[in-house]
Amino acid sequence: MQRRHFLRDSLSVIAGSTLTALPPTLARAADPAVVPPARLDVEGRVLSPILASPERIIEMNVCTRPFRPKGPRIETERLGNKTLVHNYGHGGSGWSLSWGSGNLAVGLAQNIGNREIAIVGCGAIGMTTALVAQQAGLSVTIYAKELPPYVRSYRATGAWTPDSRICTAEYATAFANRWETMARYSFRRFQSLLGLAGNPVEWRDMYSLSDRPFGAGGGNDHESLEPEYPDFSRDLIADITPTAIDIAPEAHPFPAAHVRRRSTMLFNITSYSRLLLGDFLQNGGKLITLELKDRGDFAALEEKTIINCTGYGARSLLNDDSIVPVRGQTAKLIPQPEVNYGFNYGDRRVSVYPRRDGLLVQAQADTDYNNAAENLDPEESISAVNRLAEIVAQMRNPAGLARR
Ligand SMILES: Cc1cc2nc3c(=O)[nH]c(=O)nc-3n(C[C@H](O)[C@H](O)[C@H](O)COP(=O)(O)OP(=O)(O)OC[C@H]3O[C@@H](n4cnc5c(N)ncnc54)[C@H](O)[C@@H]3O)c2cc1C
Numbered sequence: 510m511q512r513r514h515f516l517r518d519s520l521s522v523i524a525g526s527t528l529t530a531l532p533p534t535l536a537r538a539a540d541p542a543v544v545p546p547a548r549l550d551v552e553g554r555v556l557s558p559i560l561a562s563p564e565r566i567i568e569m570n571v572c573t574r575p576f577r578p579k580g581p582r583i584e585t586e587r588l589g590n591k592t593l594v595h596n597y598g599h600g601g602s603g604w605s606l607s608w609g610s611g612n613l614a615v616g617l618a619q620n621i622g623n624r625e626i627a628i629v630g631c632g633a634i635g636m637t638t639a640l641v642a643q644q645a646g647l648s649v650t651i652y653a654k655e656l657p658p659y660v661r662s663y664r665a666t667g668a669w670t671p672d673s674r675i676c677t678a679e680y681a682t683a684f685a686n687r688w689e690t691m692a693r694y695s696f697r698r699f700q701s702l703l704g705l706a707g708n709p710v711e712w713r714d715m716y717s718l719s720d721r722p723f724g725a726g727g728g729n730d731h732e733s734l735e736p737e738y739p740d741f742s743r744d745l746i747a748d749i750t751p752t753a754i755d756i757a758p759e760a761h762p763f764p765a766a767h768v769r770r771r772s773t774m775l776f777n778i779t780s781y782s783r784l785l786l787g788d789f790l791q792n793g794g795k796l797i798t799l800e801l802k803d804r805g806d807f808a809a810l811e812e813k814t815i816i817n818c819t820g821y822g823a824r825s826l827l828n829d830d831s832i833v834p835v836r837g838q839t840a841k842l843i844p845q846p847e848v849n850y851g852f853n854y855g856d857r858r859v860s861v862y863p864r865r866d867g868l869l870v871q872a873q874a875d876t877d878y879n880n881a882a883e884n885l886d887p888e889e890s891i892s893a894v895n896r897l898a899e900i901v902a903q904m905r906n907p908a909g910l911a912r913r
Contacts, residue, residue, distance in 0.1 A: 549762040557847040561898040563891045568841040570664035571885050573834035575821040576600035580676035580684040583613050589808050592621045594816045597823045601673030603633045604776050608698040609691025611638035614816050623814040630818030632662035636785040643792045654800040657782040669774035672741040681739035689745045707780030715773040716852040718765035735878045764903035779866040836880040840890035841867030859896045870894055
């Protein structure tokens with residue numbers, strides 16, 4: 510077996526979720542003929558070229574979204590003399606809906622009347638729920654097996670995607686009101702986190718690229734082997750989110766027939782997680798590393814009211830088969846602070862997000878749904894970065910604009 514193939518084969522079965530350095534043998538050198546122009550423009554905005562090539566990969570991650578066709582489980586369960594409030598199963602929307610979801614769960618916990626509460630889980634949902642509880646005057650201890658940066662949430666894309674795999678179309682009507690309440694609360698909350706040091710939350714331009722007119726079907730994310738999902742953002746909160754603008758072909762540099770721009774909120778997960786955890790500790794929160802083995806372990810905790818924010822972990826902890834794993838793999842490229850835009854090209858199965866801690870490249874695979882495999886497939890990310898490189902190499906300044 511050739512060394513190159515041996516390395517690739519060994520890496521494709523890495524039983525872990527994070528790879529932080531790409532072996533040089535796997536990094537295909539970028540084509541030297543493919544040099545992006547120094548500057549590109551769209552509607553007077555400067556688009557700094559993205560340096561996309563596999564040797565700039567600094568990290569790869571894989572994780573599973575905890576998807577429930579009915580939507581997240583936010584409800585109370587009695588457990589002996591304890592009350593367990595569940596708050597898990599947020600699919601591809603956990604970061605986005607976290608504040609609103611935490612607010613609902615804390616409301617249920619407050620009905621019980623105990624001032625000291627436990628939260629199990631320290632991912633996106635656990636940290637925000639803890640902060641909401643503190644602001645409601647409760648004293649909070651977080652128990653968790655893993656803390657950031659080792660929680661699954663840390664491996665997410667980090668964009669405002671409040672209706673990404675949050676429920677199926679079948680359950681949309683039953684879940685719509687609750688979704689809208691969570692989305693509006695969360696959206697408002699995020700606006701209070703803008704302009705902070707480290708940019709934990711910020712607004713960025715994202716471009717959607719498509720080979721077909723928008724709305725004509727095809728070319729979009731995760732369309733084929735997955736159930737139908739509702740478009741809650743369009744139907745329920747269009748009044749608070751920025752409008753998408755179609756850009757004429759002669760006015761943009763992208764190699765796609767149809768281009769649309771929308772301002773999107775991004776969560777820079779490195780600084781954002783630090784902010785959340787720092788605020789929690791500063792407010793007097795306690796953090797205890799602990800793994801719960803089964804439902805009975807909730808009852809063994811000191812506190813009488815417990816909020817369960819274990820995400821995908823709830824599937825085995827509670828034997829809850831209503832959680833469907835939806836796999837996702839990302840790669841991070843060396844940060845480029847000058848790149849302040851991203852794009853999603855569904856027809857070419859790749860998207861890129863201008864995160865401060867690295868340009869995040871997401872490969873889109875048809876086999877993600879109901880796929881619990883959390884082993885990295887390096888070739889998947891390398892080929893996504895190569896597809897990104899091809900798109901970047903095809904970008905040209907719009908007609909009438911001279912190259913600088
Ligand atoms: C590739 C990918 C991209 C994504 N992109 C986005 C995005 O752009 N925007 C967005 O809003 N969402 C996104 N998501 C979804 C989001 O990441 C999830 O909804 C979110 O991670 C759920 O957070 P959580 O806190 O419930 O779970 P987790 O982050 O998994 O946290 C669970 C916590 O519970 C603890 N725990 C679990 N089991 C036990 C146990 N038995 N005992 C003790 N502790 C336990 C864990 O250690 C951890 O602390 C993405 C997901 C993926 C996979």
